[in-house]
Amino acid sequence: MATQEETFKKIVAHCKEYGFVFPSSEIYDGLAAVYDYGQNGVELKNNIKRYWWDSMTLLHENIVGIDAAIFMHPTVWKASGHVDAFNDPLIDNRDSKKRYRADVLIEEQLAKIEEKINKEIEKAHKRFGDAFDEAQFRATNARVLEHQAHFDALHQRYSDAMNKMDLDELKQIILDEEIVCPISGTRNWTDVRQFNLMFSTEMGSTADGAMRVYLRPETAQGIFVNYLNVQKTGRMKLPFGIAQIGKAFRNEIVARQFIFRMREFEQMEMQFFIKPGTELDWFNHWKQFRLKWHKALGLGDDKYRFHDHEKLAHYANAATDIEFQMPFGFKEVEGIHSRTNFDLSQHAKYSGKKIEYFDPETNTSYTPYVIETSIGVDRMFLSILCGAYKEEQLEGGDTRVVLNLPPVLAPVKACVMPLVRKDGLPEKAREIMDMLKFDFHTTYDEKDSIGKRYRRQDAIGTPFCITVDHDTLEDNCVTIRFRDTMEQERVKIDDLHDIIRKATDMKVLFRKIMNSN
Numbered sequence: 001m002a003t004q005e006e007t008f009k010k011i012v013a014h015c016k017e018y019g020f021v022f023p024s025s026e027i028y029d030g031l032a033a034v035y036d037y038g039q040n041g042v043e044l045k046n047n048i049k050r051y052w053w054d055s056m057t058l059l060h061e062n063i064v065g066i067d068a069a070i071f072m073h074p075t076v077w078k079a080s081g082h083v084d085a086f087n088d089p090l091i092d093n094r095d096s097k098k099r100y101r102a103d104v105l106i107e108e109q110l111a112k113i114e115e116k117i118n119k120e121i122e123k124a125h126k127r128f129g130d131a132f133d134e135a136q137f138r139a140t141n142a143r144v145l146e147h148q149a150h151f152d153a154l155h156q157r158y159s160d161a162m163n164k165m166d167l168d169e170l171k172q173i174i175l176d177e178e179i180v181c182p183i184s185g186t187r188n189w190t191d192v193r194q195f196n197l198m199f200s201t202e203m204g205s206t207a208d209g210a211m212r213v214y215l216r217p218e219t220a221q222g223i224f225v226n227y228l229n230v231q232k233t234g235r236m237k238l239p240f241g242i243a244q245i246g247k248a249f250r251n252e253i254v255a256r257q258f259i260f261r262m263r264e265f266e267q268m269e270m271q272f273f274i275k276p277g278t279e280l281d282w283f284n285h286w287k288q289f290r291l292k293w294h295k296a297l298g299l300g301d302d303k304y305r306f307h308d309h310e311k312l313a314h315y316a317n318a319a320t321d322i323e324f325q326m327p328f329g330f331k332e333v334e335g336i337h338s339r340t341n342f343d344l345s346q347h348a349k350y351s352g353k354k355i356e357y358f359d360p361e362t363n364t365s366y367t368p369y370v371i372e373t374s375i376g377v378d379r380m381f382l383s384i385l386c387g388a389y390k391e392e393q394l395e396g397g398d399t400r401v402v403l404n405l406p407p408v409l410a411p412v413k414a415c416v417m418p419l420v421r422k423d424g425l426p427e428k429a430r431e432i433m434d435m436l437k438f439d440f441h442t443t444y445d446e447k448d449s450i451g452k453r454y455r456r457q458d459a460i461g462t463p464f465c466i467t468v469d470h471d472t473l474e475d476n477c478v479t480i481r482f483r484d485t486m487e488q489e490r491v492k493i494d495d496l497h498d499i500i501r502k503a504t505d506m507k508v509l510f511r512k513i514m515n516s517n
Ligand code: GAP
Pocket: 217, 218, 219, 220, 250, 252, 259, 260, 261, 262, 263, 265, 266, 267, 269, 332, 333, 334, 335, 372, 374, 375, 376, 377, 378, 379, 380
């Protein structure tokens, strides 16, 4: 069986081979941590965005969207704290000349210890079978207890150092844990330094006195600075939300794991403005709603978990991540943050404008509090691909690679295939395609054997293949083949539209989200 690492490598290769994701500027050997989406990738990405956008703006009459510019006045980033505090602690290895994030090196060390515990548990599970009691084993096994004590102590030391941003202590942890550079294998480390993650450029010509501007590191600030515009022009009453999808840029030091951590990526963020004092109720509400949104896709409820933050940013009074089980462990896909009135107050202070809400119920004005939901499109894309990628052993020794994508998100919904390239079958197939193409992304394929054509569609996650044969010309029926079960059924051409719609209609998922508790 393939290890998780091998599976991940296969997913990355699959993304390239089937037109989902390409390295940026590949003919020039690529650009680190920057990627392009191909013909299938862009469809999947657009479907993810549509699923998010509609779930915000259609399902909530009090949420509206905006599309703010990437460039913003530089004072925005001073007010938000990004100029002074959007830093990562970095460390260099003198031998390999490679740069790392000190916090990531320590987190990887923590993950290694966790891995050792999991291996002990796995071994014991195999040994004891059904009688195995994991809780008891964790509480009594000497090796597990030793690893757990190491983990707890390191975790505490690391959290304290990060909370205080104690750079010397971070370096000392790396030395004490004997963490080596994965390239040179040595412990020849420099001191830990702060590194600001924002990209900057010049706006205007130098003769005019060019202004340093930043590429936004999050889309949220575009929402905060438009709070008053939207509230006034939309006559919005609290609570209400503003949603936005757009590019964000971060000069990430550790740019690995494919599209998990990119330098240019896309965010889908929603800021929900509320009355102070109601934030914890709304925080819990959004936590549950967002988890339901993920789970409705059907990739498996056990693949998601919350990770509540112990270390809170100074302006937040609650924060959690929704994590997805990637092949390299449970990883953050979305953050939900209770941001108090920090951002609006900061913008009021730096702009000198009054940024408040007049509450007609209490006849008072106040600065609203904010709950933020923030998800990366690319990370969501990666989680979907990792959850959907399957290698199946078929009867007769064959293997097939299939993407069990949620049909609503699949780039292509149906592929129409004439059994042979003659006898009027291609024409009939084109007729069917013309009938479906206004509602569904449909493709046509007449090359190679039907088996090969099925495999090509499996590999990009097309839920339905529709085969036109000689009988079709007589009975107006086709064979529809279902991706996941590989079962085939003879159906009327007139029924095709309904069959595909039922399986790919986002409304079905939206009802599921709204009706589940
Ligand atoms: N406005 C809040 C904010 O930006 P964040 O936790 O820094 O919070 C939110 O980012 C989400 O954006 C993350 O959960 C992740 O999905 C995505 N994200 C952040 N940095 C990323 C990167 N370098 N590459 C891809 N996605 C990223």
